[in-house]
Amino acid sequence: MVNLTALKRINDYEWEIPRSFRSDMRVPVRIFATQRLLEAVMDDRSLEQAVNSATLPGLVGHVVVMPDMHQGYGFPIGGVAATRYPEGVISPGGIGYDINCGVRLLGSQIQYEAVGDYLDDLASTLNHNCPSGVGTSGHVHLTDTELDEVCREGSRWAQKKGYASEMDVRRTEESGHLEGADPIKVSKRAKERGRGQIGTLGAGNHFIEVDFVEQVFDLRAAQTMGLAEGCLAVQIHCGSRGFGHQICTDYVNEFQQAVHRYGIQLADRELVCAPLNSPEGQDYLAAMRCAANYAFANRQVLAYFARKAFEEALAGKVKNWHLHQVYDIAHNMGKIETHIVDGERIKVCVHRKGATRAFGPGFEGLPEEYRSIGQPVLVPGSMGTASWVLLGTQGSMERSFGSTCHGAGRVMSRSQAKKKIWGEDLRKKLEAEGIHVRAGSMAGLAEEAPQAYKDVDDVVMTVVGAGIASKVARLVPVAVIKG
Amino acid sequence: MTTWLSSWDIIKIMQTLAGFREKAHTADWELEVWAPNLAALFEQAARGMYAQAGVRLQPAPRQTRRLELSAIDAESLLVRFLEELLYLQSIKGLAFDVFDLQITEYALRAELVGALISSLDKEIKAVTYHKLKIRQGRRGLVVKIVFDV
Numbered sequence: 001m002v003n004l005t006a007l008k009r010i011n012d013y014e015w016e017i018p019r020s021f022r023s024d025m026r027v028p029v030r031i032f033a034t035q036r037l038l039e040a041v042m043d044d045r046s047l048e049q050a051v052n053s054a055t056l057p058g059l060v061g062h063v064v065v066m067p068d069m070h071q072g073y074g075f076p077i078g079g080v081a082a083t084r085y086p087e088g089v090i091s092p093g094g095i096g097y098d099i100n101c102g103v104r105l106l107g108s109q110i111q112y113e114a115v116g117d118y119l120d121d122l123a124s125t126l127n128h129n130c131p132s133g134v135g136t137s138g139h140v141h142l143t144d145t146e147l148d149e150v151c152r153e154g155s156r157w158a159q160k161k162g163y164a165s166e167m168d169v170r171r172t173e174e175s176g177h178l179e180g181a182d183p184i185k186v187s188k189r190a191k192e193r194g195r196g197q198i199g200t201l202g203a204g205n206h207f208i209e210v211d212f213v214e215q216v217f218d219l220r221a222a223q224t225m226g227l228a229e230g231c232l233a234v235q236i237h238c239g240s241r242g243f244g245h246q247i248c249t250d251y252v253n254e255f256q257q258a259v260h261r262y263g264i265q266l267a268d269r270e271l272v273c274a275p276l277n278s279p280e281g282q283d284y285l286a287a288m289r290c291a292a293n294y295a296f297a298n299r300q301v302l303a304y305f306a307r308k309a310f311e312e313a314l315a316g317k318v319k320n321w322h323l324h325q326v327y328d329i330a331h332n333m334g335k336i337e338t339h340i341v342d343g344e345r346i347k348v349c350v351h352r353k354g355a356t357r358a359f360g361p362g363f364e365g366l367p368e369e370y371r372s373i374g375q376p377v378l379v380p381g382s383m384g385t386a387s388w389v390l391l392g393t394q395g396s397m398e399r400s401f402g403s404t405c406h407g408a409g410r411v412m413s414r415s416q417a418k419k420k421i422w423g424e425d426l427r428k429k430l431e432a433e434g435i436h437v438r439a440g441s442m443a444g445l446a447e448e449a450p451q452a453y454k455d456v457d458d459v460v461m462t463v464v465g466a467g468i469a470s471k472v473a474r475l476v477p478v479a480v481i482k483g
Numbered sequence: 484m485t486t487w488l489s490s491w492d493i494i495k496i497m498q499t500l501a502g503f504r505e506k507a508h509t510a511d512w513e514l515e516v517w518a519p520n521l522a523a524l525f526e527q528a529a530r531g532m533y534a535q536a537g538v539r540l541q542p543a544p545r546q547t548r549r550l551e552l553s554a555i556d557a558e559s560l561l562v563r564f565l566e567e568l569l570y571l572q573s574i575k576g577l578a579f580d581v582f583d584l585q586i587t588e589y590a591l592r593a594e595l596v597g598a599l600i601s602s603l604d605k606e607i608k609a610v611t612y613h614k615l616k617i618r619q620g621r622r623g624l625v626v627k628i629v630f631d632v
Contacts, residue, residue, distance in 0.1 A: 044509045046509075071508065071509040073612075073613030073629045073631065093611070093612075097608045134603045134604070135572075135573065135603060189574075193570075203605065204605075204632055242573055245609050249609050252609075252611075252612065253566075256555060256612070268612075268613060269558070269614075269615060270612045270613040272612070410509045414511075414512065444605060
């Protein structure tokens with residue numbers, strides 16, 4: 001266990017576990033958190049998992065842990081680790097089973113006050129149009145050839161099929177398409193699982209949420225993104241479904257032997273990895289990119305059906321029911337990026353597991369309209385609480401491999417949440433607060449109760465205080481659709 | 484004097500010898516499983532996984548599946564077995580409630596009897612290797628398994 005006395009305090013928002021803490025650490029662990037947020041995770045294994053992650057071969061700089069950290073498996077959730085390319089390793093467990101789980105934000109000019117009477121109907125229509133829940137299949141069934149196209153093209157496939165506009169694709173991380181995806185590296189089983197699940201939300205912590213913009217903090221950035229106080233916005237949170245889960249499963253199994261071949265000692269078997277320049281590492285990278293592209297396309301198809309739902313529920317009742325894309329970002333991903341480490345500009349593989357890319361102003365890969373303000377960062381809160389729109393900063397580029405937090409972060413186990421909270425009571429409470437809820441499972445709703453999470457405002461204040469993000473707008477929910 | 488055990492006593496004894504329980508885990512699900520031998524441990528792990536996911540079976544028709552798996556060690560074999568069940572659940576909509584397992588070294592032969600799933604509460608994304616170690620405990624073999632949910 002790691003306790004507070006082992007941590008070196010850098011400032012109010014930054015702490016370090018030095019390399020000397022454990023002999024097998026290759027780099028220090030840098031934690032972005034207030035003392036209060038740190039104390040909240042002392043009973044779980046987040047920091048121990050961060051220390052384990054710091055033992056991987058080829059790491060550079062430091063392992064970064066975000067304030068929404070919590071215990072996962074292998075890596076902690078909220079962890080960022082960069083390995084030198086191409087001789088460092090890639091670890092499927094450091095990216096997670098839900099490859100490219102991420103968030104999309106759609107903005108609108110619809111005034112919340114003008115649609116209050118229609119929100120219940122809108123929630124039902126969204127729930128009907130956007131399939132959610134365990135093992136659900138969607139409106140779109142892919143042939144083998146089409147699935148390969150999704151793997152290679154991501155959001156561009158969706159655009160070709162009429163599910164996306166040019167602006168949707170442009171305003172997606174990597175334009176919704178990672179180069180180097182190779183469907184040959186994906187198993188038959190993964191393809192079987194992926195064929196019918198495009199355009200589905202899934203279950204667990206995935207959701208579609210209708211919010212309104214409660215407060216704008218950066219008017220210029222908000223205007224650039226098309227966000228205005230009092231207007232509705234929609235968040236879509238999901239990933240690569242069974243397709244990504246199976247790809248990660250396949251490679252975690254395969255890498256169990258690869259670590260022996262490459263003589264890699266592990267602190268935890270879930271951290272299995274292979275050198276990026278090995279055949280195993282290259283194969284996983286190519287397969288992971290297929291899942292990433294699948295997830296971009298998945299959120300795009302869901303956005304298409306969310307727009308249809310808005311049209312069905314609001315056409316003729318408000319002037320403009322259109323939803324425009326603000327941005328779409330991944331929070332479980334491995335990316336080859338260039339960063340400055342110890343004064344040297346080097347290529348690295350950045351593992352983000354429960355952490356968001358947060359590139360600052362000037363980065364070429366951003367859409368032109370965002371290049372001067374920085375990359376939009378979407379931080380969903382827990383159900384029934386606020387969510388935030390932030391921007392990447394120069395600070396995030398310098399101190400966290402261009403990364404920041406991804407959400408509120410759990411503090412209560414699922415079993416505790418189920419014991420303490422009744423799903424039906426929670427649904428009634430949220431409805432009484434004016435939040436329209438559609439949930440496939442009351443037990444699942446209880447597990448995702450706001451009490452099970454940290455205060456997202458505390459998390460955001462920490463990353464802003466630390467200088468690895470800046471505030472744009474705060475959103476509050478008015479309708480939630482959960483699987 | 485002969486003392487007869489009630490069926491409730493027998494169930495309690497069986498539960499002491501083999502069983503599973505959920506352990507607190509912040510983000511995912513952790514299941515502690517115990518049993519007198521490896522085959523029983525694998526069966527309890529499968530039952531525990533189904534119980535956590537809230538799997539309910541259709542009464543009929545019953546279906547039988549045979550599996551043959553091998554791995555580099557017992558822990559990997561356990562992961563492979565549970566993954567196989569998750570795959571059959573996801574693609575075929577099948578789950579099982581009768582298990583005949585034979586495990587020799589790191590190879591498994593299984594005959595499973597079950598049915599199509601009538602309803603399911605939760606989605607399990609994957610079986611992880613996180614801190615996975617089958618240990619000899621006071622009650623026999625014990626393992627803690629973390630599932631990504």
